[in-house]
Amino acid sequence: MSFDLPRNVILPVDAVDIRLDPGPHPFAVDNAEAIAENWQREIAAKPALFDGMVVLLSQLAYRDNRLVGRCHAVNYSTFMLWRKRRENSGAEHAYAHAVLAAGDNALVAIRMGSHTVNAGRVYFAAGSFEPIDFRDGQVDVDFNMIREVREETGLDLSDAPRGKRYHVLSTASGTVMFRRFHETAPAEEIARRISAFVATEAEPEIEGPVIIRHAADLPDGLAPHMKPLVEWHFAGVD
Structure with missing residues (x-):
């Protein structure tokens, strides 16, 4: 079992080849x-x-702008x-973020609901693979x-323009793959739609939307991995 990729640095990713092994994870x-x-x-x-059911990695490597891995x-x-x-568990966690950029270039994140494991945390709508x-x-x-954003916010990003490639940030707590998705509406309108959706849910996963307007606009409860992603977005990298 091996995990071979630089930590705590954002890297460009042109292809993701992570395979689902039908066998059980040794940790389980x-x-x-x-x-x-x-x-x-x-x-x-x-x-x-x-x-x-979710998946845990047993292998992940970064080679020539590609992510290659195995999970269970x-x-x-x-x-x-x-x-x-x-x-030293022989396992790692990977997940993905649709970095939702509004028409006014603000970011729209979410705050997790009080009944969830990550209660109060702010990050982009997401879930484990x-x-x-x-x-x-x-x-x-x-x-x-797209699935996770729809489930948590009611937004459908299926036809939204998106960044030309993924990026990845790996830390000791997990590896996030992310890509910018663009909406034409301003952030306030997107937030209104999300709030309206949350109001219709009997047990919503999220408390509501959180707008981030610049690199120093870091809300309370921001997940540790989010600060580099916010800075990346407002630096205009793609």
Whole structure:
């Protein structure tokens, strides 16, 4: 198992080749009892948690502007224990962000709902890769981005213009792949649409939208990985 990519630096990515291995992740096999015990504690604290399927990496490398990796489907309960034991676990987490840029160049992020694991955190609408995000065993990053944005905000980015390539930022806590998606409406209008959608949801995942207007406009609760992405956007990189 290997993870071979620079940390804490934004890198351009022209292709993503992350494959879904049908076998179990060794972390899930080796920690089955601890996973079950930890899950009981997690749902006691947050009963709304759902033990669905996500993926964890067992390999990821950056070569010639390409991301190449292998991952395995695991229960969310496995992911929750991994969060506590990630160091030297033989597993890592990757996810994707649609960097939503409004017509006035402001960014529109979201604040997570109080019943979620990341309650109060601010980042771009996103979620872990799931088996549904894979086509013929290979991850479809844009499908994941568009699906998660639609589920959390009600916005459909299927036809939105997007950046010519992905970028990636890998830290000790995870690896985020991101791409700029452009909306013509100003940020206030996009935020209004998101708020209207949230108001119709019985159990919305998010508390609501958060507008970021410049590189120093860092809201309370901003996830640590977001500051470099905000600076990247307002620097005009693509």
